Amino acid sequence: MTEAILEGLGEPTKIYNAEDYVEKVAKISPFAFVKNINQQKNLIVDERSEKQYNPYIINRALSLDRETIVQANEMNSRPHLEHALQNAFLINTIRAKNRWNEWLKPKMNADVELIKEYYGYSNVKARQALAILSEEQKQYIKEKLYKGGTK
Numbered sequence: 001m002t003e004a005i006l007e008g009l010g011e012p013t014k015i016y017n018a019e020d021y022v023e024k025v026a027k028i029s030p031f032a033f034v035k036n037i038n039q040q041k042n043l044i045v046d047e048r049s050e051k052q053y054n055p056y057i058i059n060r061a062l063s064l065d066r067e068t069i070v071q072a073n074e075m076n077s078r079p080h081l082e083h084a085l086q087n088a089f090l091i092n093t094i095r096a097k098n099r100w101n102e103w104l105k106p107k108m109n110a111d112v113e114l115i116k117e118y119y120g121y122s123n124v125k126a127r128q129a130l131a132i133l134s135e136e137q138k139q140y141i142k143e144k145l146y147k148g149g150t151k
Contacts, residue, residue, distance in 0.1 A: 030057040040096045053083035064101035
């Protein structure tokens with residue numbers, strides 16, 4: 001009887017597989033862990049989130065603030081601890097506060113950029129060449145690479 005009813009409805013338009021409905025879980029950023037540590041919230045709820053915990057980046061981000069540098073150093077001295085334990089220690093020892101620290105970045109010299117472009121050197125080689133070149137040679141490179149116009 002049910003087969004006759006199904007035949008009357010026609011062919012199914014699409015057959016769905018169970019694999020089509022696998023939940024895609026977004027990756028947790030190390031900075032999300034740092035933000036939640038600073039707000040005393042725990043992001044580690046299962047094995048998947050524990051595997052995404054990156055102690056190096058998290059400790060480096062926490063070491064930028066003078067209020068959290070001691071706790072970050074403690075976790076750096078104990079890399080053998082499980083990630084969930086490190087996260088629990090940081091959550092329970094750091095006071096809740098919004099901390100917005102900028103990462104230190106190397107300052108780029110305009111002359112280094114010119115030497116990199118002119119000779120095709122890397123940053124390290126360009127800095128070494130900059131120490132060797134005279135002012136006249138630097139000026140010659142600037143003139144050769146001058147493209148004109150305004151920025």
